[in-house]
Amino acid sequence: MSASAAVAVHSLWTTAAEPAADRIGAPAIEYAQLAPTLIVVGAAVVGVLLEAFVPRRARYHAQVFLTVVALAAAFAAVVALAAGGHATTKAGIVAMGAIAVDGPALFLQGTILLTSMVAVFTFAERRLDPAHHGHRVDSFAAEAAAVPGSDQEKAAVKAGFTTTEVFPLVLFAVGGMLVFPAANDLLTLFIALEVFSLPLYLLCAVARRKRLMSQEAAVKYFLLGAFSSAFLLFGVALMYGFAGSVSYARIADVVDGSVADITPALAGTMGNDVLLLIGFAMVLMGLLFKVGAVPFHMWTPDVYQGAPTPVTGFMAAATKVAAFGAMLRLLYVVLPGLRWDWRPVMWGVAIVTMLAGAIVAITQTDIKRLLAYSSIAHAGFILAGVIAATPDGVSSVLFYLGAYSFVTVGAFAVVTLVRDAGGEATHLSQWAGLGRRSPLVAAVFAVFLLAFAGIPLTSGFSGKFAVFKAAAEGGAGTLVVIGVLSSAIAAFFYIRVIVLMFFSEPKPEGPTVAVPSPLTMTTIAVGVAVTLALGVAPQYFLDLAGQAGVFVR
């Protein structure tokens, strides 16, 4: 709006007489560099409109199409940015200092988008359950708001309703996740956290089968998530009190002592290390909650078990990528000067997480809970790479996240296939002898389990090797020893499942393996392909992660 136009408008809210210097300028937004996020969030908004205006029977196809196209377009935008040098030479801070566009951000965004894309295929799967009243059904409730077992629910099922809202919800969540590892100030970090968390709470609640369990999981996740968000927000406030700013770069400068000027209003608190350390511990706690590190992991098994399995796969993979990305940026950009303070604490968390995840997993009897504990143990392994505090540490974590997320999505996709009359058959005893009846599915699952266990020629080995190597070179030898020991413990229960599948007699009324549509097949095939490719020839991707390993400040 030009100055003359502004003068012409007189209203209660504007005064033309103000001097130009005092006005708040329009923020400069680099739309091109924010394109991935904008595309996804824009598509999510369009998705909401589709829910409102498109007839019910066309919604499913419209939503799936929109979601896949949006994710693909956003991924293309990420690739274009990376090819244009924004990952390396042209890396920079955009959107008035709120968002960083650099190597790690683009690498993680690319990973999140690809993982989400294959995860969305499992969301759209409609062939696993037999059709109800002539309507194809997916993993989501006919009408999520209906009380389980009520007449309303029955009517919704009979009418063939489906919860197509899951697609815009996923897009919103992905939008938040894209911002999370790129957030360059604490407030953006918090907002991104909420933007991706809220849709996830909802998604957890909309399972078609075992609805009460699903709702219980959602409520638990929401309560505990809100609890941890409060901690995080309080930590943000304390850090602001310390530095007089929420910007990462500014806080880092204050930590280094390179900024001497003190904001008058904060004279009493600025530069007070106690505020910084307490605030840091609280922000860190918020992030550790999201990655499921001990002792902030308690929600993981319950939520992973209760949520619809496609959501679990999506959540387990993409949330972890986003949260570890944010953690890396926080530790490497804001707090490198505090390395000697946070490393011992993180050591402790990593050790407890690796051991607890692996040990408790041994006695699990439900495949989804087993995978949940496995994801906890993996969070511990990744923390070992984070602790390295070297460029190699960053790239190894990036690689691990990429490798791990595809294995996870693939593994949960396989879980959706093994079914009996009551839906998914997740009790381990039901998986006995699966290899006799469905050798292909069992073999694929075995590949994923071997990757989780870190057996050579799978991506799990390359990833684990990279993080342990980085940790050892970063002076965390003890951590590596504990990591290898807990890998050994973890290998026990992965192999146990393989033994169960291939060397046990199948039960007479065991579950059947549903034949999925090409959607889920694609998910599983991509998972296997990436797992093997990163295991057999990891060097290219290690190099890619290595090039992407420098944060902009």
Add this chain to the structure above:
Amino acid sequence: MENLIALLVAAPLLGAAVLLCGGRRLDRAGHRLGTLLAAASFVIGAVLFFDMLGRGAEERALHQHLFSWVPVESFRADIAFQLDQLSMTFVLLITGVGTLIHVYSIGYMEHDERRRRFFGYLNLFLAAMLLLVLADNYLLLYFGWEGVGLASYLLIGFWQHKPSAATAAKKAFLVNRVGDMGLSIAIMLMFTTFGTFAFGPVLAAAGETGEGMLTAIGLMLLLAACGKSAQVPLQSWLGDAMEGPTPVSALIHAATMVTAGVYLITRSGAIFNAAPDAQLAVVVVGAVTLLFGAIVGCAKDDIKKALAGSTMSQIGYMILAAGLGPIGYAFAIMHLVTHGFFKAGLFLGAGSVMHGMNDEVDMRKYGGLRKYMPVTFVTFGLGYLAIIGFPGLSGFWSKDKIIEAAFAKGGTEGWILGAVTLLGAGITAYYMTRVMIMTFFGEKRWQPAPDADAVPSAEPAAEDHAGRMPHPHESPKSMTVPMILLAFGSVFAGGLFSLNSAFVHWLEPVTAFEHGHPPIGAAAVTASTVVVLLIGVGIAYAQYGRKPVPVVAPRGSLLTRAARRDLLQDDFNHVVLVRGGEHLTRSLVYMDHTLVDGVVNGTAASVGGLSGRLRKLQNGFARSYAVSMFGGTAVLIAATLLMRGV
């Protein structure tokens, strides 16, 4: 051009993947696809060969680096190929003979319902074997080495419903493990000594390394070669391996895989040249096996087992030649190639005979088949003339050179080795003449196949023959054409290679070459070879041609009976290894149960118990989860502050 090298391996590998994963829908076209991809690999090999000929002798080697598999500091596991003259020779042999045998198998396995799988395994074998000879480092070679072992195991036991085939496959696998251990130890020793296992640096540095270490590496490599190439003392598996389908015996257990040991020793020539003790061991192994195999071959009535003994013996020649150093490497490889032609041809001929005789393998029940199977007779006959070293045919040129080189070794050793190789040539003539006469000449000795131990074959058609007289007939075109082509190789290859010593000059940049001078003159050696050959043929004719062959084998002398039992190899292994091993295992099992299991189970139980207790913390109440988070945060804060000492 170097980018084509990976395709050599990729084509059959693709075939194996498609055929083995493709499922039943490929049953009808699978064999064609497999054959086509084998042929594609051969065409690529031929293109590379002519390209190689276009360059000077020193610039012929090509390298292709695909990627590094997890490089850690100095540890570089490169997936990289090297195509030099030695590899090229193998590539052409493997893909050429391999393709012919694929074609042959189309006919031979026609009635087998698992034919698609068979071709998948064959393609897998080709891929692994090509990887073995194309690798540019010992680690990748080891990968191929294990790959051919796997393919060999799968194919020997292809008719797994026969317990004898399953046992034979297991035996081959186990015996090969012993050799494979040798190779892996050799590779580890190399890495500690040289810091790398790429051919270039290892072989270049071999000259400046301590002889003790080189001898150790050399002996371990020899152990590996003994396992794969069925040399004494690891020879026992080859005879049993004949349980596999005959094309497998021809391709894997005669022409290609069993010669991998010769390749390994030739490739590692620089190590052996600098370790005379290891080299002596190689020569001794070769000489002993040469006679061992030949003697076994004389006593066997099973046509395939007789040929297997012969294979063992011929590879003994090659190993012996490779152990002679630069005077022998080129001839070892030359004999390897010519042997590849005539032995594959002989096996295919044997398969053709069995095909016409209801899978009967006992030569005492053959006889007079030349009238019924003219093509098989002629091609088999040419292979026979080649293997006994009839002047002018392939085997003559290569074997004669090895005998000359053995004499040229010099000193007492030279005389002994020369005498052994000469004697071996005589015995070869004897047992091959015996095979030839018993199969194609004399009276018909066919008998109805007994009902009881029905024909040991997977071919459903054979079931119908049970209890009836065999009707010998010529095999179909798909089987005879490969035999004819191989017969051409058996006749002409040796002569072509020897024109102006073409083969020796071709290999010289890789293996180095010194001209050996036998103390009695080359002409004298050749003359005595021919004389010994005629004596061998004569004795065989006197024993089998002049008198009717009894259908039931006579009791025979002590040596004959021992030879029928493979010179007591299995009895020896049983007494020394199996019994000893059992005692060792029993004591180990005792230790394991009492000590190791105690520790392991104790650990497992305590981890499990801990797990059970920790699990109770997960009680399902959001409130206790929140408490744990709160407590965790408090500890985080406290620890952070404590670290700072605030």
